[in-house]
Every structure is written in C-alpha cells, then in structure tokens.
Amino acid sequence: xxxxxxxxxxxxxxxxxxxxxxxxxxxxxxxxxxxxxxxxxxxxxxxxxxxxxxxxxxxxxxxxxxxxxxxxxxxxxxxxxxxxxxxxxxxxxxxxxxxxxxxxxxxxxxxxxxxxxxxxxxxxxxxxxxxxxxxxxxxxxxxxxxxxxxxxxxxxxxxxxxxxxxxxxxxxxxxxxxxxxxxxxxxxxxxxxxxxxxxxxxxxxxxxxxxxxxxxxxxxxxxxxxxxxxxxxxxxxxxxxxxxxxxxxxxxxxxxxxxxxxxxxxxxxxxxxxxxxxxxxxxxxxxxxxxxxxxxxxxxxxxxxxxxxxxxxxxxxxxxxxxxxxxxxxxxxxxxxxxxxxxxxxxxxxxxxxxxxxxxxxxxxxxxxxxxxxxxxxxxxxxxxxxxxxxxxxxxxxxxxxxxxxxxxxxxxx
Amino acid sequence: xxxxxxxxxxxxxxxxxxxxxxxxxxxxxxxxxxxxxxxxxxxxxxxxxxxxxxxxxxxxxxxxxxxxxxxxxxxxxxxxxxxxxxxxxxxxxxxxxxxxxxxxxxxxxxxxxxxxxxxxxxxxxxxxxxxxxxxxxxxxxxxxxxxxxxxxxxxxxxxxxxxxxxxxxxxxxxxxxxxxxxxxxxxxxxxxxxxxxxxxxxxxxxxxxxxxxxxxxxxxxxxxxxxxxxxxxxxxxxxxxxxxxxxxxxxxxxxxxxxxxxxxxxxxxxxxxxxxxxxxxxxxxxxxxxxxxxxxxxxxxxxxxxxxxxxxxxxxxxxxxxxxxxxxxxxxxxxxxxxxxxxxxxxxxxxxxxxxxxxxxxxxxxxxxxxxxxxx
Numbered sequence: 172x173x174x175x176x177x178x179x180x181x182x183x184x185x186x187x188x189x190x191x192x193x194x195x196x197x198x199x200x201x202x203x204x205x206x207x208x209x210x211x212x213x214x215x216x217x218x219x220x221x222x223x224x225x226x227x228x229x230x231x232x233x234x235x236x237x238x239x240x241x242x243x244x245x246x247x248x249x250x251x252x253x254x255x256x257x258x259x260x261x262x263x264x265x266x267x268x269x270x271x272x273x274x275x276x277x278x279x280x281x282x283x284x285x286x287x288x289x290x291x292x293x294x295x296x297x298x299x300x301x302x303x304x305x306x307x308x309x310x311x312x313x314x315x316x317x318x319x320x321x322x323x324x325x326x327x328x329x330x331x332x333x334x335x336x337x338x339x340x341x342x343x344x345x346x347x348x349x350x351x352x353x354x355x356x357x358x359x360x361x362x363x364x365x366x367x368x369x370x371x372x373x374x375x376x377x378x379x380x381x382x383x384x385x386x387x388x389x390x391x392x393x394x395x396x397x398x399x400x401x402x403x404x405x406x407x408x409x410x411x412x413x414x415x416x417x418x419x420x421x422x423x424x425x426x427x428x429x430x431x432x433x434x435x436x437x438x439x440x441x442x443x444x445x446x447x448x449x450x451x452x453x454x455x456x457x458x459x460x461x462x463x464x465x466x467x468x469x470x471x472x473x474x475x476x477x478x479x480x481x482x483x484x485x486x487x488x489x490x491x492x493x494x495x496x497x498x499x500x501x502x503x504x505x506x507x508x509x510x511x512x513x514x515x516x517x518x519x520x521x522x523x524x525x526x527x528x529x530x531x532x533x534x535x536x537x538x539x540x541x542x543x544x545x546x547x548x549x550x551x552x553x554x555x556x557x558x559x560x561x562x563x564x565x566x567x568x569x570x571x572x573x574x575x576x577x578x579x580x581x582x583x584x585x
Numbered sequence: 586x587x588x589x590x591x592x593x594x595x596x597x598x599x600x601x602x603x604x605x606x607x608x609x610x611x612x613x614x615x616x617x618x619x620x621x622x623x624x625x626x627x628x629x630x631x632x633x634x635x636x637x638x639x640x641x642x643x644x645x646x647x648x649x650x651x652x653x654x655x656x657x658x659x660x661x662x663x664x665x666x667x668x669x670x671x672x673x674x675x676x677x678x679x680x681x682x683x684x685x686x687x688x689x690x691x692x693x694x695x696x697x698x699x700x701x702x703x704x705x706x707x708x709x710x711x712x713x714x715x716x717x718x719x720x721x722x723x724x725x726x727x728x729x730x731x732x733x734x735x736x737x738x739x740x741x742x743x744x745x746x747x748x749x750x751x752x753x754x755x756x757x758x759x760x761x762x763x764x765x766x767x768x769x770x771x772x773x774x775x776x777x778x779x780x781x782x783x784x785x786x787x788x789x790x791x792x793x794x795x796x797x798x799x800x801x802x803x804x805x806x807x808x809x810x811x812x813x814x815x816x817x818x819x820x821x822x823x824x825x826x827x828x829x830x831x832x833x834x835x836x837x838x839x840x841x842x843x844x845x846x847x848x849x850x851x852x853x854x855x856x857x858x859x860x861x862x863x864x865x866x867x868x869x870x871x872x873x874x875x876x877x878x879x880x881x882x883x884x885x886x887x888x889x890x891x892x893x894x895x896x897x898x899x900x901x902x903x904x905x906x907x908x909x910x911x912x913x914x915x916x917x918x919x920x921x922x923x924x925x926x927x928x929x930x931x932x933x934x935x936x937x938x939x940x941x942x943x944x945x946x947x948x949x950x951x952x953x954x955x956x957x958x959x960x961x
C-alpha cells in the first residue's frame with residue numbers, strides 16, 4: 172500500500188464534510204452518504220463502504236467529525252459485531268445484502284450464541300439447524316440476547332452435525348428475526364430489569380446460502396465475533412448529539428436511548444465506587460474504623476485495577492504483546508464490585524434492606540446490591556477467567572477433557 | 586504519569602537481576618542466615634563498586650548516581666526477588682533518606698558520599714519497644730548540654746543496628762509531644778553509652794537490634810525540633826521502596842508455586858491441572874499484578890514529587906504486604922507437606938513477607954493513614 176498522507180486525508184474529509192454535512196436531513200439519508208463515500212468506516216475496504224485507510228488515522232478523522240458536529244455511522248453494539256464478522260468471514264452475497272443497512276442503521280442485529288444448556292461452554296450449543304434440501308430449518312432456544320426484541324437479523328450459532336466432535340459440528344448463520352418461527356421473550360433478572368431476551372425457534376427458516384464462513388466451521392467465526400466483543404469498537408463515532416438541534420441529532424438521540432436502555436443498570440453492576448466516600452460521610456460510617464478499613468481496601472483495589480489496565484495498555488503501545496491479561500482486568504473488576512457491594516452494605520446499615528424510593532440514594536444502593544452478582548458471570552465467569560489466566564498466562568496444564576468424540580455421545584443438560 | 590518502564594530501566598533491571606541470581610542464590614541466603622553479620626561484605630562491595638547500587642537514588646552532588654525512586658524501586662524489587670541479605674534497606678534507603686530529608690547542606694555533603702559508595706553502612710533508629718512507626722511513638726530524649734547534644738533512650742527493631750557503622754537516631758525535646766520537638770541525631774555506634782543487643786528475628790535474612798542509649802554524645806542533623814516532616818517523608822519513601830521489595834518477593838513465590846504445580850503429580854495428573862490449584866495461582870497473579878501497580882505508581886509519584894505521595898505510599902505498602910503474605914501462604918499450601926519443611930525454600934520468603942508486613946506499620950495502620958492522607 173502506498174504511503175497515506177495524513178494531512179491530505181484530513182483535508183479530504185474536511186472538504187467532504189463541508190460539502191455534505193448538515194443536521195437538517197434524516198439520519199438514514201446522512202448515513203447513506205457516509206456509506207457511499209466511505210467516511211463512516213474509513214478503515215474498511217473501498218469495495219465495502221470504506222476507503223481502505225489505515226486504522227491509525229481513525230482518531231484524526233473522528234476529530235474532523237467532532238469539529239464539524241457530524242454524527243458517525245451506526246455500527247455500534249451488536250451491529251458492529253455483525254459487520255466485522257460479515258466483513259471477515261461473509262460471502263460477497265451476504266456483504267452486499269447486509270453491510271450497507273448496518274451502517275445506515277436501517278437494520279438492527281442481535282447475537283444468538285448462549286443457550287440455557289451451554290453458558291460458559293458455548294461450543295456445547297444444541298440449537299439445531301437441519302437442511303431440508305432447499306433451506307435450513309432451525310429448532311431450539313437461545314438466551315441472554317441483548318436487543319433481540321428489536322432486531323431484524325440475528326447472528327446464530329447452531330449445530331449442523333451431531334456426529335462430529337463438538338467444535339466441528341457448528342455452523343454460523345444469519346437468521347431473519349421477523350418470521351413466524353422466531354419468538355422473542357424478555358428475561359427478567361434478579362434486579363428487576365429485563366435487559367436480555369430468550370429466543371425460541373420453532374421450524375424457523377434460513378436460506379441455504381446465509382451461512383457465514385462454511386458449513387460446520389462456525390466455531391472460528393464465533394471466535395471472531397467474541398474477540399470483537401471484548402475489544403473496544405473502532406470506527407468514526409462522530410460528534411456528541413447532546414444539546415444540539417437538528418433532525419439528524421434528534422433521530423440519533425432516540426436511537427441511542429433505545430440502544431442504551433438495557434445498560435442503564437451497568438454502572439451499579441460495577442459497584443459504584445464513586446459513591447462510597449460521600450455516602451459514608453452522609454451516614455456517619457466514615458468515622459467507624461472498621462468500615463474505614465473496608466473502604467480503604469476498596470479504594471486500593473479500584474485504583475490498582477485501573478493502574479493495572481493502564482500498564483497493560485502502555486505495554487501494548489510500546490509493542491509488547493497484549494493477550495489474555497484482559498482476563499486479569501475482568502477478574503479484578505469482579506473483586507472491586509463485590510467489595511463495593513460489601514462496603515455499601517456496611518455504610519447503609521439497616522437501610523440496606525430497603526429498595527426503590529424507600530431505599531438509600533433513591534434506590535441506587537439496592538440496585539447495586541442486586542446487580543453486582545452479574546459482574547462475575549457476564550462475559551465469562553470468574554472461574555473461566557481463572558482458567559484462562561492459569562492456562563494461557565501461567566502455562567498450567569488443562570484439565571483432562573470428557574467432551575471429546577462425537578457430540579451426540581457427550582453428556583449434556585437435558 | 587508513566588505506566589511502562591523505559592528501555593534503560595528494563596536494562597538496569599536485567600543487570601541487577603543477573604548479578605543477584607549469581608550472588609544471592611538460596612544456598613547463599615541460607616549460609617548468610619547462619620553468620621553473625623548476616624551479609625557478605627564482598628558482595629556488598631561489588632554491589633557498591635560494580636553496580637553502583639548503593640547510591641542509585643542519591644543525588645550526584647552527594648556522591649550518588651542521581652536516579653530516582655523508580656530506579657530505587659527496581660533495585661528493591663530485584664533484591665526482594667532474590668532475598669538478598671545486605672544492609673541496603675537500612676543504610677541506603679532508611680538512613681540516606683533520613684539524612685537527605687533532615688540534615689543541613691554541609692552535613693549531607695559530608696555524610697552521604699560514604700553511604701552512596703557503600704563505604705559506610707548506617708542504620709536508622711526511630712521505633713522503640715512500643716513498636717510504633719510514627720512521631721508519637723518516640724520517647725528517646727535529645728538534650729542540649731554545654732558539651733553538645735546527648736541522647737537517652739531505648740530503640741528497638743533497628744534494622745542492621747548491630748553491624749551499622751553509623752547511627753541516625755530520632756529523639757525528642759524533653760516535654761514535647763507528637764511531631765513537634767522531634768530531632769534527628771547522628772551517633773557513633775561505638776561511643777560510650779551505646780549498648781547494641783541483637784534481636785532474634787523470625788526472618789534471619791534481615792537483622793534487627795535493640796539499642797540502649799545513655800547520655801550518648803550526638804550531632805544534631807538539621808534544626809532542633811524540626812524533624813517531624815522529615816520523619817514522615819523518610820518513612821513515606823521507605824514504604825514505597827519496601828513495597829517494591831515486597832512485590833519482587835511475591836513474584837518469586839508465584840513463579841515457584843506455578844513451577845511446582847506444573848511438576849508435582851498426584852492422582853495421575855499435574856496438580857496445576859486441578860482448578861483448586863490453578864485458580865489459586867490465577868488469584869495470586871492478580872494479587873501480585875495489582876500490588877505491582879500500586880508499588881510502581883507510588884514510586885513514580887515520589888519521582889514526580891506528587892503531593893499524593895504519602896497517601897500512595899501507604900496504599901502501596903498495604904497492598905504489597907497483603908499480596909506478599911497471601912502469596913507466601915498460598916505457595917506453602919500448593920507445595921503441600923514439603924512446603925512446611927526447612928529444606929524447602931518457601932519459608933525463607935514467607936518469613937521475609939511476615940516481617941515486611943509489620944515493618945513500618947501493618948496494612949491496617951497504612952490503610953487508615955491512607956484515608957487520612959487522601960483527605961489532606
């Protein structure tokens with residue numbers, strides 16, 4: 172690739188924004204222009220709505236968007252997972268059909284991976300897809316599906332060969348969510364929110380060629396999706412819509428509100444360390460030497476976790492490999508959340524029994540206490556993180572497996 | 586704030602590590618534990634002459650190399666890893682720190698070069714039999730007489746107090762309390778009125794002494810009664826250095842636990858394949874990495890003269906002490922029965938961890954200090 176001149180790129184995007192950006196158009200119209208010109212995903216190939224520019228230029232391009240007040244492409248959340256997976260493994264037919272409407276935000280997407288019978292052991296999926304000669308017929312159940320209730324398409328991992336070993340009998344599909352064989356029900360959590368769904372398939376149909384990658388080779392494709400799930404999204408996110416007037420901003424705000432709704436309780440899930448000192452002073456617990464010890468342990472844990480992440484990032488910047496140490500941060504985050512819940516309980520005393528408008532801090536403390544247990548489960552349990560750390564960082568041997576041979580013969584949940 | 590070591594710092598670390606793995610294998614540690622002095626004068630001379638470690642953080646104007654708390658932290662971490670038996674912490678960290686913080690310009694120029702070159706080994710005597718690591722615990726009295734200053738009192742837990750060639754002592758004006766009225770004094774350990782009694786320490790790799798002082802002639806360092814801040818700064822910097830030493834020891838324990846878990850077979854498999862052991866090792870790694878983050882950050886804060894340094898020093902001391910102690914207990918547990926034997930090396934680090942946990946104040950003490958200092 173020829174050397175890309177950063178100044179030329181900046182001049183180019185600036186000129187393009189000057190000619191094309193204005194907030195008084197529909198969000199879809201604006202994003203269609205982005206998709207046509209390639210400025211929404213400038214690091215994508217030119218053939219697929221990008222400009223083939225190096226990833227390192229994203230920040231400076233984004234700066235131009237921010238300066239112009241321009242909104243970015245729609246590829247965030249499950250949409251980014253769909254787009255990067257399709258870009259990497261999808262056929263040209265699938266890319267042509269789906270990528271553009273992902274970037275414009277016209278289609279919503281969801282992930283259909285976890286099942287009631289396979290959580291940590293994702294490759295143990297038993298949702299089945301059978302080919303009837305013309306199309307795939309899907310039966311089974313998925314769970315923990317964010318956004319499934321307003322998704323148009325799903326990224327589905329289903330079993331297509333029951334005689335193969337478990338990682339070799341899975342296929343990765345695109346599934347049309349708007350069909351009679353697909354039923355989406357909310358899943359109410361112990362904290363009262365319903366941020367996820369359960370999705371039931373009863374003879375749901377998939378066209379023969381809506382396979383991402385190849386048949387029975389869905390596991391590496393699923394790994395691609397999961398790798399991007401753990402990585403911060405890249406792309407032009409554009410300017411904040413806050414306090415701005417204009418049709419694009421208003422539509423983008425509504426879109427963001429819908430997208431963010433399931434995550435409203437996520438700050439509480441992490442333990443709200445930020446509230447601790449003020450709350451302790453408010454209740455008088457700040458002068459209790461026993462509580463102070465626990466507060467100090469929490470602040471130490473929280474700060475060290477932050478510094479550890481910054482050390483990993485700094486090592487990465489100077490070219491040292493970044494690998495499974497992400498698991499260390501995940502595990503540390505669980506410890507912070509648990510200790511925070513413990514401290515909030517100590518600080519609140521009897522009021523820790525109350526929730527809603529009767530609960531301390533407008534019910535936020537109660538929400539912390541009943542949300543923290545999710546932290547050590549979601550996105551890979553603490554136990555799985557410890558296995559990853561033990562095996563891939565420390566080099567300890569794996570457990571002997573009891574799930575080899577044909578999948579059909581492996582013991583599983585019934 | 587810098588979150589990665591520079592190439593030069595990494596190179597420095599590997600030089601120190603190579604030297605120490607050569608000079609301080611556990612066979613040497615065990616040999617020195619049995620000697621009266623508790624260290625090898627030949628290795629000390631090499632440490633000073635070949636590596637210039639003894640003056641690493643002392644300014645060049647006072648005969649040192651002029652590096653800062655980060656390089657000192659690296660030197661300490663590597664010593665903790667190798668469990669080096671040497672009066673480095675007592676002389677180069679505590680005593681040099683006290684002189685740097687308390688003494689006048691002429692005194693610094695007079696005293697520090699010999700410490701920086703390793704020629705003079707000094708010890709700092711602050712704590713008394715009450716076991717306190719703060720100004721309020723000091724009861725020894727410094728009195729101005731017609732012939733000059735004299736010091737009376739009993740100091741305890743003085744690291745390398747019996748072998749030191751120079752004593753720096755903290756004492757107070759009669760009738761004063763708290764941080765006011767504290768002064769630093771320089772004493773000749775061989776002067777009349779000094780009685781040095783070796784203490785039997787659990788950790789034989791770091792010696793301590795009780796020192797009785799009866800009307801011992803002393804040179805006042807800095808200004809009379811102005812030692813409170815100097816003491817607090819000296820202990821802050823020392824806590825950061827000790828925290829770095831502790832994470833080095835904890836890392837050595839982690840590596841030994843993981844190596845053993847990979848090698849030891851029970852029930853037909855390496856015990857490291859059992860999640861009960863594997864998860865313990867993973868938790869140890871997390872613990873050690875978090876403690877390193879605190880120790881490194883505090884050293885960087887000291888280098889930058891960050892006003893948060895005292896709070897960060899306490900945070901690092903508490904975090905490193907807990908991580909080290911847990912690593913030591915877990916490493917013994919992972920080794921099983923053999924881990925409880927004298928022949929296995931784990932107890933050497935266990936004992937250093939235990940004494941370091943309490944030295945300069947235990948984790949509870951430092952957590953409380955940290956909260957108070959965060960509010961300052």
